[in-house]
Amino acid sequence: MSATVINRAPTGAGVRYLRPGEAGYDQAVTAWNLLGSHRPAVVALAERADDVVAAVRYARSAGLGVGVMATGHGTGHAVEGGLLINTAAMQGLSVDPVTAIARVEAGVSWARLNERAAMHGLFGLQGSSSGVGVVGYSMGGGFGWLGRHFGFASQSIVAAELVTADGDLITVDADHEPDLFWGLRGSAGNLGVVTALHLRLVELDVVYGGALFYPISAARLVIEHYAQWAAEQPDEVASSVALLNFPPLPFLPEPLRGQSLVSIRLCYSGDDLGRGAAAVRDLRKRLGEPLIDDVRRMRVTELDRISAEPTDPVAGVMRSALLPELNADVIDVLVAEQTADSPLLVVELRHLGGALRVPSDQLSPLNRTGANFSFNAIGLAFTPELQSAAQAKLARFGSLIDPLSDGAVYVNFLEGEAAAGRIRRAYSAAEWNRLTDLKTCWDPENMFRFNRNIPPRAGTMSPA
Template identity: 40%
Template sequence: MRDRAPMTTALTDLPVAAGPVFVPGDEGYAAEVASWNAATIHEPLVVVGATCAEDVAAAVRWAGTQGLPVAVQATGHGAVRPVTGGLLITTGRMNEVSVDPAARTARAAAGVRWAQVIEATAPHGLAPLNGSSSHVGVVGYTLGGGAGPLGRRYGFAADHVRSIEIVTADGALRTIDAGHEADLFWAVRGGKGNFGIVTSIEFGLVEVAGFFGGGIYFPGTHAAEVLHAYREWSAGLPEEMSTSVALLRLPDLPVLPEPLRGAFVAHLRVAYLGGAEEGDRLLAPMRAAAPALIDDVQMLPYAAIDAVHRDPVDPVPSRERGVLLGEVTAETVERVLAAAGPQVDVPIVMIELRHLGGGLARPPAVPNAVSGRGAGYSLFVIGVGVPELAPVVDAVTDRILSVDTVPGGLINFSGHAGPEALLANWAPADRDRLLRIKRAYDPTNVFSSGQALVG
């Protein structure tokens, strides 16, 4: 790395700052700031590659002396807004995982991905409440609530958090739980990264060794039949079955099976906590809805949970947004098909209807700030995230999402929404409480990047 300006020299001189430090122009700077969402290009003044909680605390304190805002990134899956200026702390080097099988808990450091947790817990017949992709980071996903493939049975990932280690805007490293700084503990579980940088998180596990699941791909020409069947079928499912259906415009890549390359398809995703016989019985109406290109729903070990959604692993540029629905009506389906069905050519990669309810509607044992409880479904749109297509992607997304919605939203599915739209995810009382806690712990809005509640 080249000689640094005095600002960065002050940081690297801190004795507890063990991680690498980069400024623009340094070799390794671009790789350090890169996000999984390739549409988001960060350009911070300084980057600290944290290796431990003390690195994070030292970096935040130093930023305070310089009057700089602070942002954080682990994997960059949730990077919907670029960091411009200020300090970026990357946590990918903080990848320690520990499991207590007797207590059915796990602890993950800030940079851990769900795959690491699953690898550590599966031998004990235990599973975390991870998301649709095990490549996503544990902390960012959980702080946004986390509605994954076991959600209808067990609720949000945030509902299972036991304690959190967090660095707040004053540079203090705090351990918080239901009995220690309970207001902050409430806000962080659902309020995303607005209150500090989480350096580790402890959460409960569930006894799940395997499941009946996977996906069924239908030809896009049968999208109408599949979506209409899904809206009627999903409403009556037991909460042991979590499902979603997506319209996908797939790339023409060799990594995909031949029937899917460059195709427009309807993809049914299934995760059922029961046996194959009952699972097949429950799934029969959807199998009868249309001929399948691929049907790989079967009994699987929990370590194969990625087979449900088969999300892309490599970075992609995306632009995304979602809303919540009380129900999926015939009009909802027709609006989606009219805006982005097989008969139109639009830069929309995915439109997903995800069944909520069940455990995702129940209040947790320890209250938290997770928004969106009580909705029946989420409707989520991902478009191609390149600047020249942004106006088209936004216009088509607006048409798709202009359906009958219910109040609130899932912050992890809020995409590029600004502070005002993000705050609309919560009921007024919770919104006011979040802002009070924000002012108490971050009065100068140090943490103002990403999905910020205060502009």
């Protein structure tokens, strides 16, 4: 079946283009992660779908590669010399409380969507920080505190409006271009520029969650008990263990500022909050009294509290991997390396499994190796000295953790130039082949290449 072409002759007349040196250019290319900012030859400020169509057609005629930025939380591969489509102004949003489906334009953040959805007792599958963009996040899978219970945000996509490399604006769903629809849900925006997603929301009002903090000196004991506890939890309980070196920065609350701590972060999203409370009581019994106990019944709109990630732009570097187990070898590395004098802000292991094991007829953005934990290490890099210290530590973690990993990676946790080389390991061999076929069919010249890139099959040309 073919897709519905909803606009073949857009005007796009008003689309604003900015070039280096022009007023507004620097702001339009600066990412949330300041190290991931773009340097395009030209940036298009898109306000509506027609503008995206016009920009893609312009890029095609000028022979430019294309990248997209909404919030700038995830520059997989910065645009250098091509065309950047900035979608931040595309803020259209509607929630249908009867069908529980939201239509979300390309610039909308999870905070905006979920504030609106919560008015109807509904919620979208956001990650640990609601400042992240709905579309970019969902393109790479997207899981947070509700993931083990409800799956990836990409699985909640029921339809997408997107602009193809030919410059057509089409709508795809399970009945219209089903193959493209399959690939769109987890392939990092490689197949087109999405102008709007239609997402199924879940009915959810309150959860039981938060974070427990212990001194870093207790890290080994805490992680060992946590690993046992996590393995016993039902899918409604999502959790992670994080070793944190909080800098003395003002955005942090007083008890955390400047401290080195080990934290268990968790969220119960089932129907009976009493079960969540019981699971946390059990954990406290095993671990003893925490230094800080911030676990409680909370409105689902408060989910950001659990990880308390920075909201203002930062300069950061990171490294990720997937681990089959949180075993003694992994714990040895964590305890030996993420000490109070480590230059890294956080090393976090998130519990996977549950609904994150994607059914075989849908695309898994996390490969299919059966990994039980994701590993994520992040360093702040506001000065060249901090950056090189953090990068050296990340490289050391890589040399120690990679041999314990199953080699697989998760799409959304791939950052920087390394993303391009590693994305293949985010998919099973069969899914990678199918995605490569789709890319070759829908974007044979790799116009959409400034991203976590899936290249088309060899023999096709790449624009500048």
